[in-house]
Amino acid sequence: MNCLEFRRRFTIDPSGNGPEIAAHRQQCPACDRFAERMGEFEKRLRQAMAVDMPEGMAERIGRRLEAETPKLTEESLDRHLESAVRVDVPEGLAGRILLRHSFERQRRVRRRWYLSAALAAGLALAVGLSIFWPSPGSHGGLAHQVVAHIEEDTQALLSRAQVRDFALSATLATFGMYLEEDIGSVTYAGICEVGTTLGAHLVVAGESGPVTVIVLPYKPVQRARAFQADGYTGLLLPAHHGSVAVVAQHPQAVASTARRVSEALRWSL
Amino acid sequence: MQSREVRFQALLMSVMADVYRYAFWLCRDPHHAEELVQETYLRAWRSLDSLKDDKAAKTWLITILRREHARCFERNRPDISDVDPEVLAGHGGYDTSTEAFSLRRALAALPEEYAEPLLMQVIGGYTAEEIARLLELSPSAVNTRLFRARSKLREVLDGPDRDMPATVQADHELS
Numbered sequence: 001m002n003c004l005e006f007r008r009r010f011t012i013d014p015s016g017n018g019p020e021i022a023a024h025r026q027q028c029p030a031c032d033r034f035a036e037r038m039g040e041f042e043k044r045l046r047q048a049m050a051v052d053m054p055e056g057m058a059e060r061i062g063r064r065l066e067a068e069t070p071k072l073t074e075e076s077l078d079r080h081l082e083s084a085v086r087v088d089v090p091e092g093l094a095g096r097i098l099l100r101h102s103f104e105r106q107r108r109v110r111r112r113w114y115l116s117a118a119l120a121a122g123l124a125l126a127v128g129l130s131i132f133w134p135s136p137g138s139h140g141g142l143a144h145q146v147v148a149h150i151e152e153d154t155q156a157l158l159s160r161a162q163v164r165d166f167a168l169s170a171t172l173a174t175f176g177m178y179l180e181e182d183i184g185s186v187t188y189a190g191i192c193e194v195g196t197t198l199g200a201h202l203v204v205a206g207e208s209g210p211v212t213v214i215v216l217p218y219k220p221v222q223r224a225r226a227f228q229a230d231g232y233t234g235l236l237l238p239a240h241h242g243s244v245a246v247v248a249q250h251p252q253a254v255a256s257t258a259r260r261v262s263e264a265l266r267w268s269l
Numbered sequence: 270m271q272s273r274e275v276r277f278q279a280l281l282m283s284v285m286a287d288v289y290r291y292a293f294w295l296c297r298d299p300h301h302a303e304e305l306v307q308e309t310y311l312r313a314w315r316s317l318d319s320l321k322d323d324k325a326a327k328t329w330l331i332t333i334l335r336r337e338h339a340r341c342f343e344r345n346r347p348d349i350s351d352v353d354p355e356v357l358a359g360h361g362g363y364d365t366s367t368e369a370f371s372l373r374r375a376l377a378a379l380p381e382e383y384a385e386p387l388l389m390q391v392i393g394g395y396t397a398e399e400i401a402r403l404l405e406l407s408p409s410a411v412n413t414r415l416f417r418a419r420s421k422l423r424e425v426l427d428g429p430d431r432d433m434p435a436t437v438q439a440d441h442e443l444s
C-alpha cells in the first residue's frame with residue numbers, strides 16, 4: 001500500500017485497521033502521524049456529534065408508549081403482580097436449601113405471597129407500565145454504586161472457573177434466595193458490599209461476554225429502569241423486597257440474562 | 270418481569286441518546302429531532318416482535334427513523350440558517366469550546382448526501398457496505414462521500430488539507 005492509498009482509506013474509515021494498514025504505519029512515520037491526527041480528529045467529531053437529548057424526552061416517549069399500550073386488564077394486572085412478588089414455597093424447603101438439584105423439577109406447592117393492601121397499591125403503581133422510561137435521578141445513585149462496585153471488584157469479571165453449585169446456593173441462601181432454574185454457567189459468586197448495602201454478586205458467562213448480576217435484597221426500586229454508565233448497559237429491576245441489577249457490555253446480553261434471572265430467582269424468606 | 274418490556278427497555282431505550290443524535294444531525298432541529306425519535310420508538314414498540322436479531326437494535330431503529338424522516342420531513346427541511354446557535358453550542362455538560370462549535374456548524378452545513386453516510390458510520394456503526402445498501406449507492410460512491418465529508422470537516426479545524434495531495438482527492442472524486 002502506498003501513502004496516498006493509506007491516507008484515502010484512513011480518511012474513509014479511521015477505525016478501520018488491517019494488516020496492510022498496520023504494516024504501512026510501521027514503516028512510514030509520516031503516515032503514522034497522519035493516522036494519529038485522524039484519530040484525534042475522529043474523537044473531536046464524536047464529541048461534536050454528541051448533542052444532549054432534550055430534557056424529559058425519555059419520559060415523554062414513555063408516556064406516549066404507555067398511552068399506546070392497552071390498559072391492563074384485571075387478569076393481566078394479577079399476572080404482573082404475581083410475577084413481581086411471587087414467592088414459591090416448596091414443601092420442606094429448609095432442609096434442601098443448600099442442595100439446589102434436589103428441588104429441581106419437584107412438585108411444589110405454589111402459594112401466593114401475602115400482599116398487604118399497601119404493598120399491592122405500591123406494586124400496582126410500579127406495574128403501571130411505567131417501566132418504559134428511566135426515572136430521572138431516583139435510582140441513578142444505585143446504578144452508579146453497582147457500576148462502581150463492578151469496577152472495584154476486579155476479579156469478579158476475570159474469573160473463568162465455574163462456581164460449584166453448593167457455593168452458589170450458599171451465597172444465595174445467605175439472603176434466603178435460591179434458583180429454581182438454571183441461569184447458565186456462573187463464574188463468580190460472592191457476598192459484597194455495594195455502596196452502603198450488602199448484595200449477592202454473581203457473574204454469569206454469557207454468549208457475548210460475562211454478565212454481572214447483583215441482587216440487592218435490601219434496596220427496593222419502584223420500577224424497572226435501564227441505565228448506561230462507563231461503557232456498561234444495565235437494568236435495575238424490582239425483586240421481592242429489594243432489587244436486581246443486571247449489567248453487561250452488550251444490551252442484548254442484559255435483556256436475556258435479566259429474563260432468565262427473574263424467572264429463576266426465588267425467595268424462601 | 271414482562272419480557273417484552275424488559276427487551277424494549279434494554280435494547281431500545283438504552284440507545285436512545287445515539288438515536289436522538291442521529292435524528293438531530295439529520296434534520297438539524299431539536300424539535301423535529303425529538304418528534305422523529307418519538308415516532309420511531311412508537312413504531313418500534315408496535316413492531317418489536319419483528320426485531321429478530323438483538324444485536325441489530327440500533328441499526329433497526331435508525332432504519333425506522335430514516336423512513337420516518339423521509340416521510341415527514343423531506344419537504345420542510347429547515348435551512349441551515351435556521352439552526353439555533355444556542356443548540357450548536359450545546360446544552361452544557363460537554364465540550365463547548367469554539368472548536369467544537371465550529372465543527373458542529375460545519376456538520377450542520379454539510380449537505381445531507383455527505384452528512385448521512387458519516388452519521389451512519391460514526392453514530393450508527395454501519396459498515397461502508399451496509400451504508401451502500403441502505404442508501405442504494407455503490408460502495409465506491411459511499412467511500413467518496415465519507416472521504417469528502419471528513420475532508421470538509423477537517424478543513425474547518427486545520428485549514429485546507431495539507432496531508433492529502435490534490436491528486437488523491439481529484440482521483441477519488443471520479444469513482
Ligand SMILES: [Zn+2]
Nearest residue numbers: 002003028031
Ligand atoms: Zn505513508
Ligand SMILES: [Zn+2]
Nearest residue numbers: 153156192201
Ligand atoms: Zn463483588
